[in-house]
Amino acid sequence: MDVLNDLMGGxxxxxxxxxxxxxxxxxxxxxxxGVLPGLGPATTVALLLPLTFVFDPTGALVLFxxxxxxxxxGGSTTxxxxxxxxxxxxxxxxxxxxxxxxxxRAGAALATAAIGSFVAGTISTVGITFAGPAMARIAEKxxxxxxxxxxxxxxxxxxxxxxxxxxRGLCSLFLGLAIGLVGIDSLTGQARYTFGVPELYDGxxxxxxxxxxxxxxxxxxxxxxxxxxxxxxxxxxxxxIGMGPExxxxxxxxxxxxxxxxxxxxALPAGGAEIPTFLSYNVEKRLSRHKKEFGKGAxxxxxxxxxxxxxxxxxxLMPLLTLGIPTSATAGVLLIAFQMYNVQPGPQLFETQxxxxxxxxxxxxxGNVMLLVLNLPLIPLWVKLLRLPRPLLTAxxxxxxxxxxxxxxxxxxxxxIAVLFGLLGFGMRRTGYPVAPLILGAVLGPMAETQFRRAMxxxxxxxxxxxxxxxxxxxxxxxxxxLAGPMAARALRRTRAREPNPAx
Amino acid sequence: xxAYDETVSAREEARSPRDDAANPARNDAANPARNDAANPARxxxxxxxxxxxxxxxxxxxxxxxxxxxxxxxxxxxVAVLGWAFAIPEGAIEQDVGPRAxxxxxxxxxxxxxxxxxxxxxxxxxxxxxxxAREEARxTEWRPxxxxxxxxxxxxxxxxxxxxxxxxxxxxxxxxxVLGSRRTLRDALIGLVLALAVYFLFDRLLGIxxxxxxxxxxF
Numbered sequence: 001m002d003v004l005n006d007l008m009g010g011x012x013x014x015x016x017x018x019x020x021x022x023x024x025x026x027x028x029x030x031x032x033x034g035v036l037p038g039l040g041p042a043t044t045v046a047l048l049l050p051l052t053f054v055f056d057p058t059g060a061l062v063l064f065x066x067x068x069x070x071x072x073x074g075g076s077t078t079x080x081x082x083x084x085x086x087x088x089x090x091x092x093x094x095x096x097x098x099x100x101x102x103x104x105r106a107g108a109a110l111a112t113a114a115i116g117s118f119v120a121g122t123i124s125t126v127g128i129t130f131a132g133p134a135m136a137r138i139a140e141k142x143x144x145x146x147x148x149x150x151x152x153x154x155x156x157x158x159x160x161x162x163x164x165x166x167x168r169g170l171c172s173l174f175l176g177l178a179i180g181l182v183g184i185d186s187l188t189g190q191a192r193y194t195f196g197v198p199e200l201y202d203g204x205x206x207x208x209x210x211x212x213x214x215x216x217x218x219x220x221x222x223x224x225x226x227x228x229x230x231x232x233x234x235x236x237x238x239x240x241i242g243m244g245p246e247x248x249x250x251x252x253x254x255x256x257x258x259x260x261x262x263x264x265x266x267a268l269p270a271g272g273a274e275i276p277t278f279l280s281y282n283v284e285k286r287l288s289r290h291k292k293e294f295g296k297g298a299x300x301x302x303x304x305x306x307x308x309x310x311x312x313x314x315x316x317l318m319p320l321l322t323l324g325i326p327t328s329a330t331a332g333v334l335l336i337a338f339q340m341y342n343v344q345p346g347p348q349l350f351e352t353q354x355x356x357x358x359x360x361x362x363x364x365x366x367g368n369v370m371l372l373v374l375n376l377p378l379i380p381l382w383v384k385l386l387r388l389p390r391p392l393l394t395a396x397x398x399x400x401x402x403x404x405x406x407x408x409x410x411x412x413x414x415x416x417i418a419v420l421f422g423l424l425g426f427g428m429r430r431t432g433y434p435v436a437p438l439i440l441g442a443v444l445g446p447m448a449e450t451q452f453r454r455a456m457x458x459x460x461x462x463x464x465x466x467x468x469x470x471x472x473x474x475x476x477x478x479x480x481x482x483l484a485g486p487m488a489a490r491a492l493r494r495t496r497a498r499e500p501n502p503a504x
Numbered sequence: 505x506x507a508y509d510e511t512v513s514a515r516e517e518a519r520s521p522r523d524d525a526a527n528p529a530r531n532d533a534a535n536p537a538r539n540d541a542a543n544p545a546r547x548x549x550x551x552x553x554x555x556x557x558x559x560x561x562x563x564x565x566x567x568x569x570x571x572x573x574x575x576x577x578x579x580x581x582v583a584v585l586g587w588a589f590a591i592p593e594g595a596i597e598q599d600v601g602p603r604a605x606x607x608x609x610x611x612x613x614x615x616x617x618x619x620x621x622x623x624x625x626x627x628x629x630x631x632x633x634x635x636a637r638e639e640a641r642x643t644e645w646r647p648x649x650x651x652x653x654x655x656x657x658x659x660x661x662x663x664x665x666x667x668x669x670x671x672x673x674x675x676x677x678x679x680x681v682l683g684s685r686r687t688l689r690d691a692l693i694g695l696v697l698a699l700a701v702y703f704l705f706d707r708l709l710g711i712x713x714x715x716x717x718x719x720x721x722f
Contacts, residue, residue: 054710173616175577177609178613181584181605192602193606216655220652223648223650223651223682224644224645224647224648225643225644226647228641389679390682391678391681391690395675395676395678396675396697398674402655402674403671410713412660412663415662419652419655419656419659423652427573430569430573430636430639431570431636432629432631432636452600452605456600461600
């Protein structure tokens with residue numbers, strides 16, 4: 001068994017004292033920052049991104065595996081105790097978890113979220129272990145036209161998650177693609193959109209973009225409504241963190257169902273975590289014998305979506321590692337981390353960076369265990385952190401955001417770019433433009449262009465190549481469906497709603 | 505009841521739970537909805553009114569945010585497209601030069617932004633309308649402007665004044681702008697934090713941070 005040998009090698013490396021320490025630090029930092037209200041996993045990873053460049057690539061990625069899981073886990077804590085979802089995927093958790101906390105069952109909600117995340121994360125990591133190398137072998141055979149089509153599909157699904165407003169999602173996506181264009185064209189050496197600024201020849205520093213959009217944007221958003229928005233009151237954990245026998249009985253099936261929903265959808269190069277969590281919530285609601293409790297704190301409604309969320313998060317690593325295609329904002333920021341070390345995820349990664357990949361996968365297993373045994377007892381401590389005054393928290397976030405960007409290049413221009421993108425992120429959030437498509441466009445844009453031009457070179461400049469190759473055409477059709485489908489469904493719903501009661 | 509009145513009353517209904525902070529149950533029912541663009545409940549509340557034949561809402565001066573944003577996106581699209589033509593196609597005979605993809609991106613941005621402009625001006629997106637109202641009600645511009653000004657000063661101050669000096673000041677001033685009134689305490693926390701970061705990064709991890717012109721003993 002090649003896979004098992006490789007995995008054992010990975011564990012051998014991951015169990016070194018330094019890597020164990022890094023995994024621990026990652027989990028702790030991730031949940032520490034992720035528990036801050038408004039800081040979802042993507043923001044957490046972006047904020048902690050610059051910490052890693054002190055370490056060698058393997059160590060840094062081990063740290064990141066911990067931050068990735070920790071950030072997500074911290075997010076579910078705020079969803080339950082504070083009723084603030086760090087990102088769209090945590091919305092179902094707020095629907096059931098917060099009512100549970102309000103009726104004094106916060107301990108059970110936090111426990112089912114944590115154990116469910118552990119179960120889902122571990123099963124999904126097993127999935128990655130065995131399916132990852134196979135997928136990489138398939139990915140190696142993909143031609144540029146198909147590769148480009150798959151990226152278009154990823155763009156389309158990420159944009160379509162904000163189905164209410166495909167136009168605004170697309171605005172965000174294309175702006176991101178435009179940002180990715182800045183710099184010297186790698187094939188011809190032509191400067192594009194650099195306006196003679198030498199700092200821009202290497203392109204816009206993507207870390208500055210991510211930190212600006214997520215962290216500084218969030219700080220500005222907090223500042224804008226600090227005094228007028230009603231302060232979110234945090235509920236006390238109240239009692240022991242743990243579950244009774246009844247909770248276990250009601251939780252284990254939703255965990256497994258959530259995993260079964262989350263992993264395949266997340267592993268598709270079109271997945272993301274939003275669709276599986278909402279799907280899992282609806283499935284649990286339909287299957288539950290306690291339908292009346294839904295909306296008032298049904299434990300199934302926390303267990304299922306949290307498992308689905310975590311499974312999807314792990315599943316997302318599949319297209320990220322084997323194709324180099326991130327399908328969520330958080331995965332996009334992770335791809336930035338890889339690129340900072342000149343590690344390009346993609347079909348060759350399992351061969352060229354075998355040791356690194358397997359150490360990373362091994363530390364996913366370790367991270368999952370660590371989060372369970374560490375975080376569950378430490379939650380009351382994280383919760384105390386939330387009691388710090390908001391002005392100080394925001395000031396701290398800004399200090400670390402600025403530090404990260406500045407330390408990266410010792411260059412005030414990058415800091416200026418980050419502030420600019422902070423303003424952009426703030427404006428976009430206020431006016432209903434999603435930022436996830438932007439960051440994906442900026443990260444994936446250069447890759448998409450390369451594949452696009454390769455495909456065009458193979459076809460000798462024939463634009464129809466993307467539609468005459470059957471696989472590529474099929475994937476592009478799927479993208480169109482992903483974009484147009486929600487719109488059509490909404491139009492249909494509207495017509496139906498109008499029929500029984502014509503014109504008021 | 506005219507379409508206008510219906511719109512207003514539907515909006516009031518949609519808004520009232522949020523104003524009703526004293527009622528935790530209703531408040532909480534509304535909270536996830538605010539964060540979830542796809543929430544059907546809110547859609548349902550706002551839809552009947554907005555499904556009036558022309559699909560438009562009456563003009564409202566507080567809804568300029570989405571309009572300005574859409575126009576800015578359109579301007580960005582035009583700029584991307586315009587500057588794409590400034591990219592030389594390169595001397596080598598090629599199938600696709602450095603200009604093709606920028607043109608594609610520019611056209612895409614222009615088209616998407618045009619749709620967004622039309623939507624924003626017609627007000628045909630009830631979820632957006634509702635969100636814009638909510639934001640307009642809650643946003644204070646003064647702290648945002650102050651934070652931006654502080655950050656810009658900070659980035660110019662870093663090199664001449666030094667890392668820990670500027671960071672300590674930044675921390676205290678940000679906290680003050682955001683309403684903290686215990687300035688002495690904030691300044692102390694800021695100073696400790698900044699010095700800790702400075703020693704950790706500059707001395708221990710070897711990542712250079714500016715010491716400032718006036719070098720102190722350490």
